[in-house]
Amino acid sequence: MDIFQKCLDFDRATRVREQGLYPYFIPLSGQVGPEMEIDGRKIIMLGSNNYLGLTNHPTVKQKAIMALEKYGTGCTGSRFLNGTLDLHVMLEEKLAEFLKSERVLTFSTGFQTNLGVISTLAHKGDTIFVDRSDHASIIDGTRLSHARVFKFRHNDTGHLRHLLEREREMGALLVVDGVFSMEGDLANLPEILPLAHEFRARVIVDDAHGVGVMGEHGRGTAEHFGVEDQVDILVGTFSKSFASIGGFASGPAKVMDYIQHASRPLIFSASMPPPAVATVLAALEVIQEEPERLANVHRAADRAREGLRQLGYDIGDSCAAPIIPVIIGDDMLTFLTWKRLFEEGVFTNAVISPAVAPDRAMLRTSYMSTHTEECIDRALAAFEKVGSELDLI
Numbered sequence: 001m002d003i004f005q006k007c008l009d010f011d012r013a014t015r016v017r018e019q020g021l022y023p024y025f026i027p028l029s030g031q032v033g034p035e036m037e038i039d040g041r042k043i044i045m046l047g048s049n050n051y052l053g054l055t056n057h058p059t060v061k062q063k064a065i066m067a068l069e070k071y072g073t074g075c076t077g078s079r080f081l082n083g084t085l086d087l088h089v090m091l092e093e094k095l096a097e098f099l100k101s102e103r104v105l106t107f108s109t110g111f112q113t114n115l116g117v118i119s120t121l122a123h124k125g126d127t128i129f130v131d132r133s134d135h136a137s138i139i140d141g142t143r144l145s146h147a148r149v150f151k152f153r154h155n156d157t158g159h160l161r162h163l164l165e166r167e168r169e170m171g172a173l174l175v176v177d178g179v180f181s182m183e184g185d186l187a188n189l190p191e192i193l194p195l196a197h198e199f200r201a202r203v204i205v206d207d208a209h210g211v212g213v214m215g216e217h218g219r220g221t222a223e224h225f226g227v228e229d230q231v232d233i234l235v236g237t238f239s240k241s242f243a244s245i246g247g248f249a250s251g252p253a254k255v256m257d258y259i260q261h262a263s264r265p266l267i268f269s270a271s272m273p274p275p276a277v278a279t280v281l282a283a284l285e286v287i288q289e290e291p292e293r294l295a296n297v298h299r300a301a302d303r304a305r306e307g308l309r310q311l312g313y314d315i316g317d318s319c320a321a322p323i324i325p326v327i328i329g330d331d332m333l334t335f336l337t338w339k340r341l342f343e344e345g346v347f348t349n350a351v352i353s354p355a356v357a358p359d360r361a362m363l364r365t366s367y368m369s370t371h372t373e374e375c376i377d378r379a380l381a382a383f384e385k386v387g388s389e390l391d392l393i
């Protein structure tokens with residue numbers, strides 16, 4: 001059969017487009033802020049991971065411009081051979097200081113970080129345990145490792161224990177998201193970590209959505225729970241709170257040194273471009289110098305969470321992170337709700353299977369420190385109007 005046959009047969013997107021409900025690849029015009037222009041209209045943005053609003057911070061932008069002038073537009077090579085700038089090294093040192101870790105290693109994206117770290121640490125014959133709701137990059141990292149993979153039910157430590165006991169596995173790798181990217185709930189680290197240690201498993205926490213916004217200082221979900229010293233490796237991204245692109249792994253120096261010399265996604269892919277590195281360095285300074293941003297993002301999310309709950313929406317287990325799901329269930333109804341909210345001036349993210357379970361199609365909403373109370377209230381008014389109209393609440 002022609003390898004292209006699956007493409008010719010693919011009509012899922014076309015069917016949704018034909019009904020005028022297609023919510024993906026929407027071109028945004030201008031800077032990603034709490035309100036922005038889409039299709040010539042002003043829209044409240046509840047669909048961005050710009051949690052701390054730093055993509056528009058004057059100092060952050062200035063530092064990116066200065067790096068562009070000094071170093072040019074790109075590195076044209078991998079960290080390994082010819083793509084390491086003094087800026088990369090400085091970022092790794094400053095981030096290690098911030099995270100209180102021995103060593104940080106940067107990658108070109110968060111996705112590549114998971115591919116690179118997991119597939120370098122685990123090989124054929126090893127065992128990996130993952131939460132069923134872990135991010136796609138973790139799952140793909142486990143596939144690339146050729147290790148045996150066991151998925152435990154989402155945040156279900158009883159099921160994890162059952163699998164660990166059944167496999168009588170000592171010395172495995174356990175990987176979880178810190179903040180789950182779609183539903184915004186937190187990994188139950190206070191229960192997962194002791195369990196991992198009982199079975200001598202090493203733990204990676206991917207805190208792409210936690211670093212910058214969770215914990216008193218923004219060091220992430222482990223800081224939030226007071227268990228930082230029990231996590232072996234922290235993985236993160238620069239594409240959310242850090243307002244740029246890139247990823248990092250943080251952990252023991254010997255482990256990072258090994259990954260640095262063995263990880264194919266690190267060695268065979270070009271490094272983060274200079275303006276991106278400078279952006280992250282500047283964002284790191286702002287995170288430490290303007291702690292009110294962290295407080296403000298939670299203030300905005302708490303107001304939205306309370307409002308959506310009071311309206312009667314199902315917001316899952318969202319409790320502390322600035323991601324709030326509005327669970328609708330059915331795909332087409334989710335697209336319709338997305339469209340009506342868009343028409344009412346609110347941008348959300350429509351999420352369907354396989355990103356979430358098939359019966360849990362949802363609108364993912366996320367918040368920024370720059371969302372005002374008035375802005376959140378206007379968004380809630382739109383949710384109320386659309387929810388009543390479509391019989392959702």
Ligand SMILES: Cc1ncc(COP(=O)(O)O)c(C=O)c1O
Pocket residue numbers: 109110111112114135137177181206207208209237238239245246247
């Ligand atoms: C939990 C998690 N890990 C990794 C990534 C990948 O990060 P990046 O977009 O920087 O490649 C994401 C991005 O959505 C994520 O949510």
